[in-house]
Amino acid sequence: MPFDSAFSVPACAAPTTAHHSRFLACALALLTMTPLSHAQDAPSPARPTPPTTAQPENAQSSADQIFSGPQVGELLPELPIRLALGPQAGSDFDPVTAAAAKPVLLIFVHDINRQSISMTRVLSGYCTSRADTGLQTSVIFLADDLPAAEAQIQRMQHALTPDIPTGISPDGREGPGTWGLNRNVTLTIIIGQAGKATGNFALVQPSLQADLPRILKSLVAVIGGDVPPLEELPGMPKMESRPAAGSTAPPDMRALLTPVIRRDAPDQDVQQAAEKVEARADTDPAVRAELARISTTIVNSGKLSNYGTPKAQEYLRKWAQKYGLSKPATPSKTSE
Numbered sequence: 236m237p238f239d240s241a242f243s244v245p246a247c248a249a250p251t252t253a254h255h256s257r258f259l260a261c262a263l264a265l266l267t268m269t270p271l272s273h274a275q276d277a278p279s280p281a282r283p284t285p286p287t288t289a290q291p292e293n294a295q296s297s298a299d300q301i302f303s304g305p306q307v308g309e310l311l312p313e314l315p316i317r318l319a320l321g322p323q324a325g326s327d328f329d330p331v332t333a334a335a336a337k338p339v340l341l342i343f344v345h346d347i348n349r350q351s352i353s354m355t356r357v358l359s360g361y362c363t364s365r366a367d368t369g370l371q372t373s374v375i376f377l378a379d380d381l382p383a384a385e386a387q388i389q390r391m392q393h394a395l396t397p398d399i400p401t402g403i404s405p406d407g408r409e410g411p412g413t414w415g416l417n418r419n420v421t422l423t424i425i426i427g428q429a430g431k432a433t434g435n436f437a438l439v440q441p442s443l444q445a446d447l448p449r450i451l452k453s454l455v456a457v458i459g460g461d462v463p464p465l466e467e468l469p470g471m472p473k474m475e476s477r478p479a480a481g482s483t484a485p486p487d488m489r490a491l492l493t494p495v496i497r498r499d500a501p502d503q504d505v506q507q508a509a510e511k512v513e514a515r516a517d518t519d520p521a522v523r524a525e526l527a528r529i530s531t532t533i534v535n536s537g538k539l540s541n542y543g544t545p546k547a548q549e550y551l552r553k554w555a556q557k558y559g560l561s562k563p564a565t566p567s568k569t570s571e
Contacts, residue, residue: 301417301419301420301437301439301499302415302417302437303343303415303416303417303420303423303435303437304343304414304415304416304417304423304425304432304435304437305414305415305425305427305432305435306432306435307432307433307434307435308431308432309431309432310430310431310432311331311339311425311427311430311431311432312331312411312413312414313329313331313332313411313413314329314330314331314332314341314375314404314411314414315327315328315329315404315405315411316328316329316330316373316375316402316403316404316405317381317385317402317403317404317405318400318401318402319376319384319385319388319389319401319402319403320388320389320392320395320401320402321397321398321400321401323400328373328400328402330371330373330375330400331427331430333371334371334427335430336428336429336430337369337370337371337428338368338369338370338371338426338427338428338457338458339370339371339372339373339425339426339427339428340358340362340370340371340372340373340424340425340426340427340454341372341373341375341424341425341427342355342358342359342372342373342374342375342422342423342424343375343377343410343416343422343423343424343425344374344375344376344377344421344422345377345408345416345417345418345419345420345421345422345423346421346422346541347376347387347391348421348538348541349541350421350440350441350442351421351422351441352391352394352395353441353443353470353472354422354438354441354443354446354447355374355395355396355422356394356395356396356470357443357447357468357469357470357471358424358447358450358451359372359374359395359396359399360396360468360469360470361451361463361468361469362399362454363396363398363399364469365458365460368458368459368460369458370454370458372399372400373399373400373401373402374395374396374399374400374401374402375401375402375403375404375410376388376401376402376403376404377403377404377407377408377409377410377416377418378403378407378408379407379408381403381405381407384403385403388401388403396470417437419439419498419499420437420438420439421438421439421440421441421498422436422437422438422441423435423436423437423438424436424438424450426450426453426454426457428457433453433456433457434450434453434454434456434457436449436450436453439497439498439499440493440496440497440498442489442493443465443471443472444465444489445493447465447468448462448465451463486515486519486521486522486525488522488525488526488529491511491512491515491522492512492529494508495508495509495512495543495547495550496542496543496547496551497543497544497547498543498544500543500544500547502544502546505543505544505546505547505550506546509547509550512526512550512554513554516554516558523558526554526558527554527555527558527559528559530551530552530554530555530558530559531555531559533551533555534551534552534555534559535555539551539552
């Protein structure tokens with residue numbers, strides 16, 4: 236309809252007495268006409284909300300997801316590495332090609348520290364015990380200085396699982412470009428079968444208690460069996476025994492300190508977490524003693540930079556000085 240026609244008043248007789256009824260009918264018809272501009276502004280019907288798709292258990296929420304390596308369902312590219320340990324040291328090896336259609340678990344070590352090596356040792360030790368399923372396991376270190384990395388691996392081979400292919404990527408700290416690895420994480424753990432990824436775990440601050448159970452759950456979904464209890468895994472650090480009834484449970488320092496030393500934590504989050512730690516330490520002697528021991532050990536180890544952000548490191552230094560120098564109170568003797 237032309238613009239002028241849409242807004243033209245219908246031809247109506249003047250409002251004489253004879254035509255009064257006709258005039259009212261025309262007026263009502265005019266009022267019920269909808270201008271084009273109003274039709275354009277009218278809100279469109281609400282779209283139906285799409286159904287929520289449940290995420291796989293090895294996926295993080297989109298808000299905090301960190302990507303490193305092939306995601307679930309993606310193909311595993313070729314992975315040439317140079318073996319650093321064992322009788323084949325110095326030779327080239329491709330764990331993906333060697334695995335073919337068999338299940339495979341690949342541990343990429345981006346950063347060598349206590350947490351990454353502990354996770355690598357315990358997880359690869361369990362994989363060795365499941366070799367009868369055809370599981371192929373390899374450990375790949377990523378570093379820019381390949382000779383220095385090889386020498387370091389050889390020095391610490393006592394802390395690694397024997398008989399597991401362990402090597403270095405010749406592509407440096409970034410790893411092969413086709414793998415899309417994230418150099419800002421500590422470990423990338425890929426589980427696959429038939430040349431495709433079935434599990435992906437990008438760990439910034441690896442935790443045996445928090446991360447290992449979900450990794451094992453993803454692994455046994457491929458190779459079969461049940462998720463083993465953590466305390467039964469070879470190389471697993473001895474866990475605190477449950478306190479007897481009526482006794483005081485030891486403080487859960489991991490739950491307190493993990494939010495402080497997360498490598499990707501903003502300064503504001505670090506400060507809030509640290510204030511909670513200090514509040515507990517000021518009211519709980521057991522927390523205060525553990526905080527003194529842990530912070531002093533970290534600061535004196537010369538590896539403070541491995542723990543959290545610079546803001547977190549400031550708090551660790553502060554706690555080592557504030558709590559580490561104080562001696563535990565000695566019970567006063569009762570005079571006889």
